[in-house]
Amino acid sequence: MKPEIGPFGFNCGKSWQSHAWVECGDFIVDITADQFGAPPVLVVDRTDNRYNKGNRDGRCQSSCWPAGAPWTTSGRNGKG
Numbered sequence: 001m002k003p004e005i006g007p008f009g010f011n012c013g014k015s016w017q018s019h020a021w022v023e024c025g026d027f028i029v030d031i032t033a034d035q036f037g038a039p040p041v042l043v044v045d046r047t048d049n050r051y052n053k054g055n056r057d058g059r060c061q062s063s064c065w066p067a068g069a070p071w072t073t074s075g076r077n078g079k080g
Helices: none
Strands: 009-011 022-024 027-030 042-045
Touching: none
Parallel strands: none
Antiparallel strands: 022 027, 027 042
16 A cells, blocks of 8 residues: 655545646646546635645746746736
8 A cells, every 4th residue: 555645735535645736816726636536627715625735846837837927827917
């Protein structure tokens, strides 16, 4: 049995699983939650306790989401 990764990623109800999702404004948009038994697409509040960033997230943020892109908060002059 694979050990639990720690209190970050997606909590599927049994343990924390390594996972990635998109945050947009005050929402989490998760298009792959079904791999953990959740609905195929989840759009939930950023405070949903099934999600926890931990300290390793954001590693690809600058390459995946260019600063100032129109769909980002910084691309709208900080207005979400």
